[in-house]
Amino acid sequence: MPLILNQADPIHWAAGGAIIAAVTLLLLFVLNRRLGISTGFEDVCSLVVRTRYFERASLCEARRWRLPFLFGLVIGGAVSAATTGGWQPTWALGMLDDALALGPAGKMAWMFVGGLFIGFGTRLGGGCTSGHGIFGLSNLERPSLVTTLSFMAGGFVTTQLLWKVVLS
């Protein structure tokens, strides 16, 4: 199945997994940091929201590696687009476009609501797919196993409901 992005063919899953592992290990070995992306949302909040929670020393100290990493993710996406047929702004949303013809405003609302769950949920859970799913599981941490099973279950039930009940 081609990607939504430029209808490009995806790279093999083993290659994707290997690169993710290499970056995770390099980040730990070279910078002595454990991979974790959702805390980056707190980093961004800490720049503008004046609340005690966003002024914790551990958070402010880690901003100097995590904010550049987040910016790198954006660059990586742009390079991927540019090298698979060109970068261009798009509203394309794959399967959801075929099932539910939402306009730009509808897609923005859809994504904003989903984003609320992502932001609140990852911070309450103490991590996301990267910090719990990749690093925590690899490091055999029990809270990471619990959280990973929880977000896989939440995603499974929601997706099954969406496609097998709501949009069927």
Add this chain to the structure above:
Amino acid sequence: MTALLSLGLGAVFGWALSRSGAADYNYIQQMFLLESFQLYGIIGTAVVITATGLQLLRRRGRALSGAPLDVGSKPSHRGNIVGGVLFGIGWSICGMCPGPILVNIGEGKLYAFAALAGALVGTALFGRLYDTLRAPMKLPAMETGTGEG
């Protein structure tokens, strides 16, 4: 130097998420519909290789700089389950987890900006509610937080 290295590692990571399907709405839906193996293969491969590398790094015990390796476990609390489930719902709705939100912005997917806005508002909301949630969710002290990651 730290910033430049982080930026480079982030770019490689982002490229891999983009090109492997991990930042693709369809691939995320098909993972949860059990119709595609791709994401399970990506995460499984990443975990097996990272776990192996971590064993080696732990034996060495030190990062490149010579400092003791920082690999302590995250705290355990009720938020792991409740927050995990909420995040899973969001991952399904957006077809993106936190990294891929930024990757999709880079790819030019305009709706990803709304996902980012939602995630930041959700995070800010959580920060505001930390004291309220601490007892019912059995969260650690604020300075420790729920777990960095």
